[in-house]
Amino acid sequence: MRWKLSAGVLVALAFMIPAAPTVAQAQVPGQDAACQTVERQVYKDLRELVTIDLDTATDTEVRVLAxxxxxxxxREQLPVVPDAIQKRLDGTADDLRAFLKTDLxxxxxxxxxxxxxRTLTDAGTNVQDAAKKALDDGTVDVLLAYLNTGLYDARALDCAAQPTPTATPTSQPTPTPSATTTVVPTPVSSVTPGAPGGEGGEGGGLPVTGTDTATVAGIGGALLLLGGVGFLIGRRRRSRFVA
Structure with a gap:
């Protein structure tokens, strides 16, 4: 129980004590692999956080530092390091002290x-060259310089070399003819073709229909009947004359 209480106090002290005596400086924004402006990832020099004499410091001071x-x-999402420190924190004070002195x-x-x-993912030519140089050197100082400064300088060059996208002109839509078609009536001449006195008539008119046709038919029937009667009367007179 005492150990758990001590561990809690140590963690609290670790966050209360300044991590380093350096003066905080505002970081200039950088660019990510997609050339978007982002806040730079800052990797601190862990060696500068060791501000106590590990040979003379108390066990409590060593645990706070760890x-x-x-x-x-x-915070930096570093692999390996947190697990390695936690392993020594779970061990003896001497193991932790030796780790911080020689194996950190x-x-x-x-x-x-x-x-x-990891920075090589979707990296441009300049970033690839800068990363290769840092990895080939392989020292802590060179890798820190690359991650904190060289990476963003190289990205700026790669982003500046990218072609500026040109705006594609928007095509104007072609007017669609209206679905409703207006029918224009064809002018009709007021003069009936073929009628007497008309433009195309030669004396022959169109057949008479309606009331005029009935009248003509009636007159024709009456004339035919009168002709028949006259024929019979003339025939009787001729017969009497012969007799």
């Missing part, structure tokens, strides 16, 4: 190399 280092490694950099260096390799 918790500070682990908190910073987690050995655990930290592979983590920096992994972070440098």
């Amino acid at each position: 918790n500070q280092l682990m908190a910073e490694a987690k 950099v050995s655990a930290w260096l592979p983590a920096l190399r992994i972070e440098a390799y």
Whole structure:
């Protein structure tokens, strides 16, 4: 129970004590792999966080320092380092002290190399060249310089070399003819073709229909009947004359 209480106090002290005596400076925004403006990822030099004499410091001071280092490694999302520190925190004070004195950099260096390799994803030519130089050197100082400065300088060059996208002119839609078609009536001449006195008539008119036709038919029937009667009367007179 006492150990758990002490561990809680150590963690609290780790966050209350300043991590480093350096003056905080506002970071200039950088660009990511997609050339979008982002806040730079800052990797602190963990060696500068060791502000106590590990040979003369008390066990409590050493544990507080170890918790500070682990908190910073987690903030930077470094692999390897947090687990390595936690393993020593779970061990003896002497193991923790020896780790911070001799093995901290050995655990930290592979983590920096992994972070440098991660920057090669979707990287341009300048970033690839800068990362290769840093990885070939392989020292902590060179890898830190690349991750904090060289990476963003190289990205700026790659982004500046990209062609500026040109705006595609928007085509104007072709007017669609209206679905409703207006029918224009054809002018009709008021003069009936073929009628007497008309333009195309030669004396022959169109057949008479309606009331005029009935009248003509009636007159024709009456004339035919009168002709028949006259024929019979004339025939009787001729017969009498012969007799």
